Amino acid sequence: MPEALAGAYHRCRDLHRRHGRSYYLATRLLPAWKRPHVHALYGFARHADEIVDRLDGATPAERARRLRGWAQRFRTGLRGEPVDDPLLPAVLHTVGVFGLDPADFDAFLDSMAMDLTVGRYADYPALLSYMEGSAAVIGTMMLPILGPADPAAAREPARQLGLAFQLTNFLRDVGEDLARDRVYLPQDDLARFGVSDADLYAAAAGRATPEIKRLLAFEIARARRHYAAALPGIAMLPGASRACVKAAYLVYGAILDEIERLDHDVFARRAVVPAPRRAALLARGLLAR
Numbered sequence: 001m002p003e004a005l006a007g008a009y010h011r012c013r014d015l016h017r018r019h020g021r022s023y024y025l026a027t028r029l030l031p032a033w034k035r036p037h038v039h040a041l042y043g044f045a046r047h048a049d050e051i052v053d054r055l056d057g058a059t060p061a062e063r064a065r066r067l068r069g070w071a072q073r074f075r076t077g078l079r080g081e082p083v084d085d086p087l088l089p090a091v092l093h094t095v096g097v098f099g100l101d102p103a104d105f106d107a108f109l110d111s112m113a114m115d116l117t118v119g120r121y122a123d124y125p126a127l128l129s130y131m132e133g134s135a136a137v138i139g140t141m142m143l144p145i146l147g148p149a150d151p152a153a154a155r156e157p158a159r160q161l162g163l164a165f166q167l168t169n170f171l172r173d174v175g176e177d178l179a180r181d182r183v184y185l186p187q188d189d190l191a192r193f194g195v196s197d198a199d200l201y202a203a204a205a206g207r208a209t210p211e212i213k214r215l216l217a218f219e220i221a222r223a224r225r226h227y228a229a230a231l232p233g234i235a236m237l238p239g240a241s242r243a244c245v246k247a248a249y250l251v252y253g254a255i256l257d258e259i260e261r262l263d264h265d266v267f268a269r270r271a272v273v274p275a276p277r278r279a280a281l282l283a284r285g286l287l288a289r
Contacts (some may be wrong), residue, residue: 006211008090012043014088019046022273026247031240037145040090044074044105046140047087048112053180060116067116070137071109074165087248100142105141107133119182120197124222127186128163135166146241148233157233161249164226168255172221172271175204189215203267213264220256220264227253234288247285251278 016024016039027038047230051067058066070085077083077092094100119128139158148154170177170184177184178200186264190196192213202213227249251273258271273281 005093005102007224008085009040010089011087012036013039015039015046017041019254022278023248025278026251029240029243029247029282030287035239036090037094038142040087040094040143041126041138041141043087044091044189045108047213048109052112052115062111064116065231074105075102075108078269083240084184094145095188099142100141104105104137107137109133112232113256114184119180121184121186123188124186127184129164131163135162138162144227146237146245146277148236148241149238150236154231156234156235157230160226161230161233161245164223164230165248165252167223167226171223171259172217172255172266174200175267178204185219190220193218208263208265208267216264216266220259223256226252242288243285245285246288247282250281251254253279254281 013036016027020042023042026036031039046065048070051070052063054063072081074088074091077085077088078095083089085091095102095105111130111233114130114133118130121130136159139160139162140155143151143154143158167180167261174183174185181241183190183200190200194211195209195215198210200207203209208216230249234242234249237245254277255271256275257272259266264269
């Protein structure tokens with residue numbers, strides 16, 4: 001492998017190891033030759049996310065220009081032209097090896113751009129439209145790497161798993177998202193439970209109110225419906241892929257359990273799956289092989 005390409009894969013793996021701990025550990029259950037390709041997709045998503053979310057004093061317009069420039073370099077690479085970038089060579093190589101659909105990457109980049117202009121979603125269909133690009137397409141990007149026997153049948157469960165994972169992140173990170181003036185809980189759900197944006201900001205400086213706790217319980221039930229819709233897809237995967245996805249499914253789902261254990265107060269403390277339980281869940285995933 002050329003040095004530049006190997007270096008790009010190494011950088012993607014480092015991003016994955018540092019920022020996606022549970023997912024990275026689940027990836028260790030895949031055959032060694034597949035892992036770099038998963039790291040490449042994670043690196044792509046993480047780098048785009050950092051362009052949008054990095055709190056370095058850049059204005060939204062400046063971050064938008066950075067995102068457009070990076071997206072343009074990616075599309076230049078898709079046309080077979082040389083690309084000077086520390087991680088895109090790995091992403092482009094993975095796209096070529098597995099014949100990944102560039103439209104999925106376009107949808108993802110479009111959702112990242114939305115984060116620079118959209119901070120609220122009127123209802124769940126509106127949020128789903130954003131999540132289609134930011135999460136569901138990650139599931140469909142992964143499918144060729146995971147290798148289901150029937151990709152068409154596995155596609156919808158893969159989309160649902162992406163949605164489940166992202167909604168879990170939203171519920172865990174309500175306070176962190178407020179720091180960027182974003183609320184990924186539908187506004188009509190807030191109204192249903194008597195919660196305002198001001199209530200969320202007040203909770204971020206203190207503790208969750210009973211109304212916020214009921215709102216989060218409602219959203220947890222919604223996330224679990226996505227997990228249930230994703231579950232049949234795990235059985236469609238070959239052994240090692242099944243172990244990887246089952247482990248990720250269990251560990252991410254356990255974050256919802258931790259939110260409940262905290263009495264739905266995601267402001268008081270970050271919901272983290274304790275290391276012993278995470279290890280046990282990863283072992284259960286391995287048994288799925």
